Structures are given as C-alpha cells and as structure tokens.
Amino acid sequence: MDTTELRELLSTDGLRLLDSLPAFDQTADVVRTVAELRKAGHSPALVAAVLSQSKLRSRAEAKFGPFAASMLFTEAGLEQATRLRVAAMHAGRFRAAGLARVVDLGCGIGADALALAAIDIEVTGVERDEVTAAIAAFNLAPFPHATIENADATAVDLGGYDGVYLDPARRSDARRLKDPADWSPSLDFAFEIGGRLPTGVKLGPGIDRDLIPAGVEAQWVSVDRDVVELGVWFGAVARPGVGRSALVIGEHGTAELTAPADSEDAELGALGEYLYEPDGAVIRARLIGDLARSLDARMLSDQIAYLTADTAVATPFAVCFRITETLPLDERAIKKRLAQLEVGTVEIKKRGVDIDPAAFRAKLSLKGKGRNSATLFLTRVAGKRVALLAERV
16 A cells, blocks of 8 residues: 555545445455446545455454454554454553553554553554554554654654563565564664663564573463464563463463473373373473473473373363374375274374375375364374374363
8 A cells, every 4th residue: 555545545535435345255246346436436546445454454353353343454564463462461561560651663553552552551653664654543543642653663762761562573575584683673672672671572483582582571472372472571561580481362261371481391201191282382482391290291202392191181271182093104004094994084283203294194095085083193202203193182
C-alpha cells in the first residue's frame, strides 16, 4: 500500500466502504466483487485497498480476535505483530513494575502499544515507515494517552520514559535478515538500552542462544503448540530469580515453567509405556530436565527431546502418547506392519534421525487404505534407531 491508497482508505468514504463489506470469503468471486464496487463509483485504488484490508482483517482474527474488525493492517505488520493475548502479558509486566510512561520503538501496526494503552499506561509508539505509522495511529486512536511518531527508533530521546519495548524488524522487502546487526533497530542497540532502562525485546524463538545477555530473563512463548516468540526482559520488567521461562498458552489456559538457568538433562533410561513430546517452548528454554523430573520421566536418548515414563501424567507442557509397538527403523518392515494393523493415516514425528517425514510417508504407500490411524515416531532409543508406533493419550 502506498500513501495515496492509504489516504483514500482513511477517508470517511473509504472507511465506510471497508466497514460495509461482508466478512471476507476465500471462495467469493473477487472479479465480480471488484466490478460491483467499481460500478458503484469507487476508484480502482480504493477498491484494491479495501479488499486487501478485508482479507487482512480476516487473517488477523487469529491474533486479535474480534478487535481485528476495527483495525487496519499491512502484510508485513500483521506477520510480525504480537498476538493480543501475548501483548497483554507484555503490558502487564510494565504495569507490575509501576512504569507509567513507555516507548514502543519500532511499534509496527501498534499491537503492543495497544495493549499498553488498554491498561492506562501512557505509551508512545515510534515507527519509521510512514504508511505503517499512519495505520498504527489509526489503531491507537481510541486511546487519548497513546501517540504515534513517524521517526527512526534509534534517534528517539529516551529521557522522559520509564520503560522501553522493542520489536526489531527482522525482514527487508520480504527477505529475512540473518545478521542481527542488520535488524531495525539492531540487536546491539536494543540490548544497550536494556542495560540502562527497564526493557522488553521481542525476538524470533530460533535466535542463537549465545546472543542472549547474561543476567536477563529469557521467556519463550508458545500458542497452541506453536512457538511464536522469545521475550528478553531487562531490569524491573524481568522477574527476580527467573533466567529461563517457557510460557505455554492453549485450550488449557496459560501455564509456565521457570528456572534460574538452563536445567540439567534428566537421566537416560529404558523405554517405558509412554512417550512425552515436550512443547517447543520448553525445548527452546532448555527446561526439558525439569519437566522430566516433574513427570517422573527419563530421556529416551542423549540430546533428543523425547521423554519416556511408565505412567501417564497430564501436563500442559507436553503431549503424551502410549507406545503400542517398537519396530526396526526399516520402511519395509513398517509398511508391512501398518498394513496388518489396517492403518491408512499416519502422523510421522522424528528426532535424532536424518529422515524426511514427507518422503518417508510416501514410501509407506498408505493413501488412506486402512480404517485406522496412528502416530509413528522415528528416533533413537539408547542411541539405536527405532520406530515407535503410538496413540495419543
């Protein structure tokens, strides 16, 4: 979207047209819709802008729920935006620390600034891109104590603020930037601020852990088993004694596993009746050992993030499976056994073996031929390659 389209979209007629559209339907005849809107006298640029926003609002429901219907987005801004439920937790840290004025450097479309403003924290969002800044200003308009500045985050005077939040842009023209020095603002800039002020920095969950400074709280967050971010917290917004955290959000609600540092791995042991697949946030936070001890479980094999136990214990931090059979990791033997069990659909999971699950599934030639389904783990037990047939508990 360019500034011309944005001006049309933000006009009274543009917003009225956007809000009048029916809910986005992936199967709708787009050509017909465009023709009808053009026939009604709307410009091509406005029609393109409102239809794009309608589609983005539909996609944004997963992150913003019903609030998406009254917000505006950009493609890149929506992709990087914090889920509103997670942003509310970020904001809660600043409120718990008693911080009244917060600046959100690189605020994007304003998701975290929105959460801060919603709990009456005075927030200033700073965004370098002109179009994105205008969209953030629209999204924050209902809050009189929220402002948006179209400026370079690295040039902002932080003197009047109690705390800082940063979400460095890690893409440029749809290209992922691998070097943290190329992020906007850079990782060094973000961490330097953290050394001076209470600061939260949102990063991708797969970042090199060696880049995480000592003495901070590093919290990996998963939503519905998808690890969505790493939050690095400095000063008053970091919790005393918490160096590593796995925050797991799902149908169960919210659960958290914390520790002062990476936990020691659990002992290796014999394969039991049950297998646990830890949540990705637990794996990223390296808290598998603590989880294992809480479940009276043991490691399947060294450096493999599967646990095994003799009893099943309900936990939000892992998915539990009952192992029904142990097979050699041989595609012909597995294919034969699945046919005997009338398995037509198989979920394949692998750790510790160099196998492409999609290619392996193709070799099994199941194609829905059987009436049963199963989960197949391709892994190592005590260092040996095995296949484990299992069912979810």
